[in-house]
Amino acid sequence: MTGAANDGALAPVAHDLALIRVAAEEAGRIALSYFHGHREMDVRMKGGTSPVSAGDLAADTFLREFLLKARPDYGWLSEESVDVSRTRRLTAQRSFVVDPIDGTRAFIEGRETWCVSVAVVENGEAVAGVLECPALGFSFHAGTGCGAWKGDTRLAVRPAGVRPVIAAPKKCLAQLERAFPGGFESHEHIPSLAYRLAMIAEGLLDATVVRPTAHDWDIAAADLILAEAGGRLTDLDGDPVVLNGESVVKPAMLAGGADVVRAMMGVVTADAFG
Template sequence: MSTLSYAGSAIDDSGLLSVMETAAIDAGRVIMEIYAGDFDVLLKGDNSPVTQADKAAEAVILAALRGATPNIPVVAEEEISEGRIPGHLGDRFYLVDPLDGTREFIGRNGDFTVNIALIDCGMPVLGVVYAPARRMLFSGGPDGAREAEVDTEGRPGPYCRIAARACPDRMIAVASRSHRTVETDDYLAGFDIAECVSVGSSLKFCLVARGEADIYPRFGRTMEWDTAAGDAVLRAAGGGTWTTEGTPLVYGKRKQPDGCDFANPFFIARGKWSPAQG
């Protein structure tokens, strides 16, 4: 198990994953308090919606991560949207989406999550996805992937191991509830798909990670904070995420040809599979 050094002391991956889980649950509590009442919806510069829940949850997460590991930079969606972009990231940094699925939050359908991931040399090595409306927590790291229900006091447990399954001949697909594209449908037409389930946020990765689905294609715009936590859980569960060229999805992409830092290419997330399988 690796150890992270900071401020004269150290924390191992298990301890850091616990910090990330607690931060996600605490952020989820703030989100649900706002969800229960009236809230304003604003538009950011890219015309994506944002609410006070996004910003309040991010503040909770940033305080927790910077308090525990002040030497690890944090790339957080709302800070980035306000122009607060970290300089040199180094090999290890966090990616945070405090409220993934803001449209689902606004629509009050429960399909929204808190996403926190640790990136190491371009790979998502630790990840936490928390769905506060469902009180379901998913996390993954070097010791595998697990899930737990969170009680009304914010305590998770008992934990259950989860694992992606080998892709069967007839697959179950998951696709975006709010961002499904013609390209997605065309891609899935090349497979024997028994069912296609529409789900919001990073829960799509979690369904593949727990063996309830087999493939999640995304032919639409995503940012690294949208995918890193779910991708980490899926990789810990034995699956993975690849570009359409068959290379593993990497993180920390800056100075890209289109000029957009941290933007993802189109990708395919799958259970136990390799690109050589087609």
């Protein structure tokens, strides 16, 4: 197992990727032990609108303890322990950005489309990322310059078709009709944003429109997986997303292959979200 960072030196990205793959796999096992009522979920609401379960918290505790023991010089940002080390994450050369269960609503409802998301971020970009999908029985991973993978299969976004398949809020459909005059197919809602982005990397979706107020932990690992598969995640103006900054809340975003994202830019606007 990879050891701790010494004297502030950064581990090679490949070592970080190996570390977070081990961590995400174990966190997935922990979360899965709560799935389908195997253990008491103890669901609560945070902020009045967002659920959190005992599975989220148990996976988060494991990830934080395991990863920071291995890399004590790294920063930490997680949905379930938001900014326990804000100063450290803003000054560290690298930080872990984690969502212990992305798609908590699906997890609570017994649906399988949830995942453990773990990324290593440096200079505002993910350099290693893992999505562990234990209920589905597979995982995604990527490292900068190393490609995106689902298990042992290398991923690539599919070429733009005549009628792209797009997962988007209903408020955006009228704008998408203008972006794609030849038509498009609307995909059903996928609660886990991270998994939705991985579906684009895998070629199961062509694009998605992301509502404003997504957070870094929702997208960090999936952003890299999508990029390494040849796709893009941008704001509505086409600018790249910066991770682990002062604010971790993101504006509305577009994701997909380059041609599909280009078609949506300037047509899908913030007006759609009110």
